[in-house]
Amino acid sequence: MGKSLIVETLSAFYGKQQILRHVSMTMPEHQVTTIIGPSGSGKTTFVRCLNRLHETTPNAHMEGSVWLDHQNLYELDPIIVRRKVGMVFQAPNPFPTKTVYENVAAGLRLNGIRNKSIISEQVEKSLQLSSLWNEVKNSLHQPVWNLTRGQQQRLCIARALAIEPSVLILDEPSSTLDPLSALKIEELVEDLKSSYTIVLVTHNMQQAARVADLTALFLEGELVEQGSPADLFTRPRDKRTEDYLTGRFG
Amino acid sequence: MKEELFIRAIKKRKRRDQWFFVFLLVMGFFSLFPLFSVLYYVVSKGWPGLFAANDLISVFGTLEMTLFALLFAAPLGIGLGFYLYETRGTRTVTVIRFIAELLAGMPSILVGMVVYAIVVISTGTFSLFAGSVSLAVFVLPFLARETEDRLIASTSTLKEGALALGASNSRALLQMVLPVMKRPLLVAVLLGVIRAMGETAPLIFTSLGNNFWPAGVFSPASTLSLQIYFDALSPYTGVQAQAWAGALILIAMIMILFLVARWISKGESK
Numbered sequence: 001m002g003k004s005l006i007v008e009t010l011s012a013f014y015g016k017q018q019i020l021r022h023v024s025m026t027m028p029e030h031q032v033t034t035i036i037g038p039s040g041s042g043k044t045t046f047v048r049c050l051n052r053l054h055e056t057t058p059n060a061h062m063e064g065s066v067w068l069d070h071q072n073l074y075e076l077d078p079i080i081v082r083r084k085v086g087m088v089f090q091a092p093n094p095f096p097t098k099t100v101y102e103n104v105a106a107g108l109r110l111n112g113i114r115n116k117s118i119i120s121e122q123v124e125k126s127l128q129l130s131s132l133w134n135e136v137k138n139s140l141h142q143p144v145w146n147l148t149r150g151q152q153q154r155l156c157i158a159r160a161l162a163i164e165p166s167v168l169i170l171d172e173p174s175s176t177l178d179p180l181s182a183l184k185i186e187e188l189v190e191d192l193k194s195s196y197t198i199v200l201v202t203h204n205m206q207q208a209a210r211v212a213d214l215t216a217l218f219l220e221g222e223l224v225e226q227g228s229p230a231d232l233f234t235r236p237r238d239k240r241t242e243d244y245l246t247g248r249f250g
Numbered sequence: 251m252k253e254e255l256f257i258r259a260i261k262k263r264k265r266r267d268q269w270f271f272v273f274l275l276v277m278g279f280f281s282l283f284p285l286f287s288v289l290y291y292v293v294s295k296g297w298p299g300l301f302a303a304n305d306l307i308s309v310f311g312t313l314e315m316t317l318f319a320l321l322f323a324a325p326l327g328i329g330l331g332f333y334l335y336e337t338r339g340t341r342t343v344t345v346i347r348f349i350a351e352l353l354a355g356m357p358s359i360l361v362g363m364v365v366y367a368i369v370v371i372s373t374g375t376f377s378l379f380a381g382s383v384s385l386a387v388f389v390l391p392f393l394a395r396e397t398e399d400r401l402i403a404s405t406s407t408l409k410e411g412a413l414a415l416g417a418s419n420s421r422a423l424l425q426m427v428l429p430v431m432k433r434p435l436l437v438a439v440l441l442g443v444i445r446a447m448g449e450t451a452p453l454i455f456t457s458l459g460n461n462f463w464p465a466g467v468f469s470p471a472s473t474l475s476l477q478i479y480f481d482a483l484s485p486y487t488g489v490q491a492q493a494w495a496g497a498l499i500l501i502a503m504i505m506i507l508f509l510v511a512r513w514i515s516k517g518e519s520k
Contacts (some may be wrong), residue, residue, distance in 0.1 A: 051414060053413060056413060058337060058338055059340065079418055080416070082415065083416035086414065089410065089414075091407065093407040093408055095408065095411065095412075095429075095430075097429040106412070107416065107417075109425075110412060110415055110416060110417040110422075110425065110426075111415075160415070163415060163416060
């Protein structure tokens with residue numbers, strides 16, 4: 001399932017304001033790539049370019065290319081792109097009028113799948129993958145607001161997995177959760193990387209160090225440095241990385 | 251010695267606090283006084299004139315006219331609201347929003363004049379239909395802005411959630427956003443109804459008023475607001491009583507709608 005994601009000279013704009021400047025990087029398959037950087041450094045814009053959500057914002061556009069499995073995502077239909085590149089948002093955003101089951105099934109239904117046995121099979125599998133199954137298997141048809149925020153976020157992960165993407169983007173998925181729920185998400189990321197290419201945006205450098213195979217630092221819309229967390233955190237090559245890590249920046 | 255100074259300061263502050271509270275109470279009383287006197291007047295003067303045949307005609311006129319108006323205005327206004335929300339930030343929408351704001355701020359009598367010139371003249375008669383059109387034009391910008399505001403308030407991450415699952419834009423809106431928006435939009439429509447119900451000025455040129463049951467959609471019809479306007483101008487006390495009765499019924503209807511709207515938005519927060 002997981003496939004490498006290759007970004008070439010990606011620039012993103014809101015109106016005339018340039019948010020990202022010529023970013024090129026590879027997010028290898030079956031690895032966790034974490035994106036770190038201060039607020040406003042373009043982390044979120046970067047990942048929103050990967051599944052083409054960026055362009056749904058009025059006046060926003062991007063230049064460059066993103067390759068997945070020898071296809072340029074910017075030459076595909078954005079709907080197909082978003083099926084291949086799943087996304088989990090900063091704050092849990094389950095569909096509030098739908099049940100637990102229907103939330104996970106939503107992606108399948110939105111993509112026109114009607115076969116009930118396929119849907120329920122897929123719902124169970126996705127909930128297992130997001131290690132939520134044991135907690136919700138007896139309340140599948142309950143409203144989602146009965147779940148805790150941490151559970152809601154794992155439900156959003158299950159929802160994203162149900163349509164079997166190759167890449168899973170997580171945009172600061174645990175920043176609004178309590179430490180224990182955050183830890184669960186981290187463990188989950190660790191489990192999922194064997195079958196997906198994972199891109200994780202985080203503020204939290206400890207989190208980046210714990211889960212990442214590859215870490216990239218963004219500052220003011222530029223990719224400053226990338227490498228294994230061990231290298232980047234202990235032997236930064238760029239002066240700006242060192243400044244950021246020691247707190248002299250951002 | 252020092253302790254005493256503190257206590258004196260605190261006492262002084264408490265006294266000032268009390269005076270300020272009295273001031274607020276007086277201000278509150280003076281601002282509520284006119285409201286309550288309106289209510290008292292309307293109830294006491296309107297009660298005796300109730301249950302006259304004319305009241306029923308006007309009640310039905312009001313209901314029919316606002317219902318027809320909403321038939322035009324609700325889909326258009328909500329649709330325009332969604333359009334404004336979807337395309338916000340672009341130049342055309344800035345212009346459209348400006349026009350909508352202008353329309354919302356326009357004296358309603360102008361709406362009546364325009365609808366007179368277009369609908370009444372072309373159909374050759376004052377009518378319930380023309381009245382509905384003018385009320386529809388009157389509430390349309392209100393509904394559009396309300397829809398847009400409520401969309402912005404409640405759904406930005408929701409729509410993206412659906413888009414991220416590979417939903418098309420229209421599916422994301424219809425299947426994920428609209429179900430969540432049902433209650434807020436219903437409340438917006440009710441508030442629109444309340445605004446339309448009390449309008450008189452645009453109806454004078456379009457629906458004219460009628461002391462009898464209208465013969466159909468294309469004949470003049472009365473509403474409570476028109477009944478109040480025309481009967482209050484009458485020199486006869488019996489007819490004036492009709493105006494008070496109309497006012498009482500109108501206030502009661504609006505109050506009920508407000509309560510319904512509040513009840514609906516309360517359920518929403520759950």
